[in-house]
Amino acid sequence: MAFRSHARTFAGRPVVDVPADGPLPVVTGPVCWRIADWHYDRDAPEGTLSERFRDRFDRFVAQAGDSVEALVVGSWGYAAVHHAPIAQLCAAAPRLPRLRSLFLGDLTSEECEVSWMLVGDVSPLLTAYPALEVLRVRGGLLFGFTPVRHDRLRELAVESCGLSRRFVGAVLDSDLPALTDLELWLGTDEYGGNTGVADLDGLLTGKLFPALRRLGLRNAEIADDLAAALASAPVVARLQRLDLSLGTLGDEGLAALLAGQPLTHLAALDLHHHYLSEQAAASVAAALPGVRVDVSDPQEPEDDDESYRYPAVSE
Template sequence: MTFHSHDDTFAGLPVTEFPGGTATGPTAWRVSFEDEDVSQASLSEGFRDVFETFLTAHGATTESLVIGPWGYAAFAYAPLEQLIAAAPRLPRLRSLFLGDITFDECEISWMKVGDVSPLITAFPQLETLQVRGGEDFSFSPVASDGLRRLVVQSGGLPAGFTAAVLGSAFPGLTDLELWLGTPDYSGDTRVADLRPLLDGTLFPQLCRLGLRNAEIADELAAAVAHAPVVARLESLDLSMGVLSDRGATALLAGQPLTHLRELHLQHHYMSDETAAAVVAALPETRVDVSEPQGEDDDDRYVAVSE
């Protein structure tokens, strides 16, 4: 699986294309420009011009913004500097998604992004940051009192990226979603790197946690089974990875999960019997065990890698 289409909604709002789209109410504007010159290594002048036009038309009122292709993302780095420079012209921005790019526009593993953490500093009112990337995708420790939701989508999340997120000060964070991916695409984050998070010593308001798209899904499930942070979660998401009977059995054998409102395990390698046992063990929880992938030990893949 990879990204076949753009998101229709973001931050609870319908997405409207710019240019070309017409908003009839509150909307998340999506700004993009596909450059025919795929060899261009600098920010596309076409994107620069489109974004400038957008700022003039809607910058003062925009609360939610989606950035799609900024040229050909395999060669041109994300427009981080342009976004940061535009902060005074986006005074109401609360939600930002950088990298709403489908596989035919650029594979996720090829996307050159850079260090996305300065976006949080540039937009102190930002409540939601969602970022997607692969090559040269990084984060630095940062502080924000306002950030509530952080989503990092990758086919392989480096341990350094994970450490920087966990080294950040986000006292109001309620939702954290990390796509860990596979070592084939630099995803070397291990369970040990996540211990400060699993121990419950970080992000005191956290109530929704996603450790998704993980080749180490079984190890994560075994760790989560005894992780103190789980006791205060409403939603736990281990979907899109290679969770098997081994991980699911460890999860059920650990601490009670009956307090969870949601448990997401879709795209998995559990047997039908084990998947049914998970659902039966949590009758008051919305458990998603859809998208079974089979049980072949030698043919297991995360949902998004390349």
């Protein structure tokens, strides 16, 4: 899978594009604004902020800052050259007093592969916006996080083709008492995704994030290991939704998951994009009556002397 389209909805709202110039379009009802400016400047020093994006963002904030409640940030120039506008977003916080939902990194693969995206440490966004309730970030290069305390954040999603144990550890060391939804795209070791099951121990034991009800450990090449660990993980008992989608789950991992603690209390189990046999995929719904189970998008391993499985986003 590649990111082939931009978000059409975010935080339960339709996404409306900010025009390159002129007034904002007239909207009815709550919307999520999306600001982006894709361009390639071959002379731009790597790691600098795009001046074109800076100007467009400042113009948008001057037009609508007081009313913006949800915001999607797409291309900030060419994301493999220009650095994500985290500092600019943080500096604009006083002019965005009602912002509650933020998605940084809504780029298609044609605009920039996720593994090339220059993002940086995203945790300053939480410090700058103490009232933020939803944060979704996508990135690859120089992708970082620092432990933070935030009283209002309910949903945190991190999309990547490789999340390091340092990044994941910083998230898990954060104090997020209101967090109900956590989604981590663990990715592959080839792109820095060296997080193992042991690195998730505090999360799986249920000692962290007391309000957590929905957990996604997605896009993982270690999906079988995760499934086996979740079979006895105390955190599962208080979840409403468990998501192992977009990864490399196979029959062995599924068997371990289903042989463990009861899962019938779940409202939903998402396993889509998997490497299950037809028989194994069919067995899940039978084993979990009343649970919404998604086993769509089956994959076939690639064979070249040995069998290879790939998560959905691996570059």
